[in-house]
Amino acid sequence: FRAKANELRQSLEQILNTLHVCPDKIEWAAALDHFSVLNVQYYNLVGQLRPMLKHWAVHPKVMSTSTSLPDTVAPSLKEVQVLFFGRVA
Structure with missing residues (x-):
């Protein structure tokens, strides 16, 4: 789980850094593809954590x-x- 969480964090940091450093040079089709990949990574991570988290109450x-x-x-x-x-x- 930690590896997938780190992978998601690194992907998110990469896209945020790109948006911060050179927002005028962004290829929006590629950025949308990257956000799509982030979404899939996030839901895969949540799917793996869900069985462990159902035993906890907040x-x-x-x-x-x-x-x-x-x-x-x-x-x-x-x-x-x-x-x-x-x-x-």
Whole structure:
């Protein structure tokens, strides 16, 4: 995983460096191809990490009032969906 993550980081640094150093000389077709490759590398890395990450839960350190209500109501809505529909939509 580390090798693929480093490969993705290096590819991203390369395209960012090109955009920073000589933005007027960029061949946009090649840049779009490079972004396409970055996208594929990213999703391959996420696909490999997903089985390991499904065992972990992330809990916020700070919860704002704008997000606390939806987070509080969400479990209740899931219970209601199970009661009415037999499953969570």
